[in-house]
Amino acid sequence: MEEFLASYNPRLYAPVAVTVDVVALTVRDRRLHVLIVERGVEPYAGSWALPGGFIKPDEDLAEAAVRELAEETGLDTRPAHIEQLASYGAPARDPRMRVVSISYLAFAPDLPDPRAGSDAAAAVWHPVDDLPPLAFDHGRILAEGVERARAKLEYTPLATAFAGDTFTVSELRLIYESVWGTPLHAGNFHRKVLSVPGFVEGTGETTESGGVRGGPRAKLYRAGDARLLHPALLRPSREEEIR
Amino acid sequence: MEEFLASYNPRLYAPVAVTVDVVALTVRDRRLHVLIVERGVEPYAGSWALPGGFIKPDEDLAEAAVRELAEETGLDTRPAHIEQLASYGAPARDPRMRVVSISYLAFAPDLPDPRAGSDAAAAVWHPVDDLPPLAFDHGRILAEGVERARAKLEYTPLATAFAGDTFTVSELRLIYESVWGTPLHAGNFHRKVLSVPGFVEGTGETTESGGVRGGPRAKLYRAGDARLLHPALLRPSREEEIR
DNA sequence: CCAATAGTGTCTGTGAGACATTATGTT
DNA sequence: AACATAATGTCTCACAGACACTATTGG
CATH class of the missing domain: 1.10.10.10 (Winged helix-like DNA-binding domain superfamily/Winged helix DNA-binding domain)
Known part of the structure; x- marks a missing residue:
């Protein structure tokens, strides 16, 4: 085993990055809203996107999701519920490099307006039935999150x-x-x-x-x-x- | 955007590897069986595990799952159904390095016995209610796959x-x-x-x-x-x- | 003939949905 | 007074589950 660890070189593999993205939902004014941020950095600077980012070395995936949500939106309240949604790894889904994203679904009560945090130019709750185009494949991730939420209320x-x-x-x-x-x-x-x-x-x-x-x-x-x-x-x- | 790509250096991030693992189920002799392989390489050489492995650079996640299933078990039939199950990324779940695993759930009709392929010393269909200990966190992944399968038959x-x-x-x-x-x-x-x-x-x-x-x-x-x-x-x- | 299986008939209890009704509050 | 809402009652239909029964095959 030790000899294996010595011979194993991670650099031989093509580099892959792992991110988490969060579909955070709430109900405001009788409409379902999702938390989206305006990206402050490339790629897709200026576009709206789901909050999210790269995982840190000693952090579990769910932890990273909660951290990114707090960092980018200034919300200090943990969501009342968070669960893993799905993973997306199409080779060209991010122009920088191979990025695999693990998405999370969060439910929150009606919270105060968020404020833009790290890497975000703005952060708002936005009705899900009237959305701007989203960066990356976030439109699809959001759609799957909304459908999962609708199904979960049943059971x-x-x-x-x-x-x-x-x-x-x-x-x-x-x-x-x-x-x-x-x-x-x-x-x-x-x-x-x-x-x-x-x-x-x-x-x-x-x-x-x-x-x-x-x-x-x-x-x-x-x-x-x-x-x-x-x-x-x-x-x-x-x-x-x-x- | 171009300037961003030039300045972005993936090596600044801690290296992460991404694998896929497959919970392949079938019904044999009135019992639910799962396909497991005996690992031929470290870590956990000699232990039983789910078939799986590292994704390749230009391969989508589901493709990787199908490929690993075929490679490690010699089965040339595509499963009748395959869907993503969940992702696991606890920092120490693999002793080699940070590994995030995307698991897939596959359903197959009663197929011939598999034969061991690359990196596997053996490959067998094994009843799910009488399993040996599995490598990594594969026991948990399998349990979630079985529960998902049971639920899916309802709807x-x-x-x-x-x-x-x-x-x-x-x-x-x-x-x-x-x-x-x-x-x-x-x-x-x-x-x-x-x-x-x-x-x-x-x-x-x-x-x-x-x-x-x-x-x-x-x-x-x-x-x-x-x-x-x-x-x-x-x-x-x-x-x-x-x- | 006997046993096992395929397929259908019947009855009961539960629950979903439509609709009605009563009580209690605000404007 | 008029009206909206909270909460409960009643009726019907769909369906799940228990049980019974007939028909058809192999041993």
Whole structure:
């Protein structure tokens, strides 16, 4: 083994760089938003892109994703949820050299506006349904992130990661409607959410006042201990995606 | 941009190598099997591991996965299905240097025994529920691949990727039972499979003879054009995995 | 004949979705 | 008073799962 290590020379392999890119999502003003940055350095300086960058020598991949997100956007709050999305390694996806990118998907509650950090000229939350062209293959990465997020709301209680510590059933429904882009039936949604074991648990509290246009005070809930929703909360049927 | 490329020096970054590892699954003798190889070179020479290796300069990631699978196992048949699984980049997961591995999940019908190829001392199909320790973090990668496969059979028609061009409903049921490790109700499964639009389509043919222990000739089907099963074919409830 | 298998029929319980209703708040 | 919203009730249809049953083959 020692002799092998001595004879092994990494420089014999073509150099490859590894980056992480983050699809950070939130719900603002009833629309799904993604965090994008304006690149301050080449390549693609001036273009919008997902936050991300090269991994550091002694850092795990998920750590790098959290670090890059904080560095480029000035957000000091860790996202409520982060998971690996996919990897992209087409030989010419980066003009500098061979770059393999590991993408991460993050969910955050509605946070303050970000500020541009290292290597970024600007950082903003932008609605996902009205995006500028993105650098590299980030448009495709984002699309896969959004689709993964939509699917995950069906099977997992992760919608609560977009909400604050406590929330009403109506707020939770607005999150689902915003992420899926579909109106849901308020009454059926209400009954369904409360019937899935471990999805939410009551706090005993209610909102301070009724809604802006009236109505009774809503009960407040927090996230329950379920990791999977059973039965699942399925999107209205999407016949077109089946074939 | 040109000036940037001139000033950029990849050697300034710590060297990272990128590998692909493949979790290739098949169903043999009513049990789920995975393709593993006995490593012929250090590190972990003599240990069992997933087939895989370093990517080449002008090769996309999925291409590398298919190539490594063929090279190390002598199988010339492309798997019926291959998809990206996840990436692993813990700093010390490989003793040689920083190695980031992209894992792929492949489904194949029951193929001939593999033969050891480059860098491999042996290559075999091995039942997944009775495995030797695997090199690196391959045990974890395999576990995630098996779980992904089990989940995918619920929502997609990929079980047909384990079967031949044509198959009977009973053969399809045996695939589900083998992958999930659960007996299924033959009658209900039969009705369910035929009722999901696009899952299978009849060929008009039947088997040449009845089963080895009797029974009528079964109708033959081939894979249909659905990409998703709707409604899904859910596993018997797994309460323990919900919390 | 017996046993195993292919395929279908029937019943029940659960849950999704449409719709209605009551209560409680704001403007 | 008018209206929006929270929360619950009711009905119907689809479907999963249990069970029964017939038909067809091999041993």
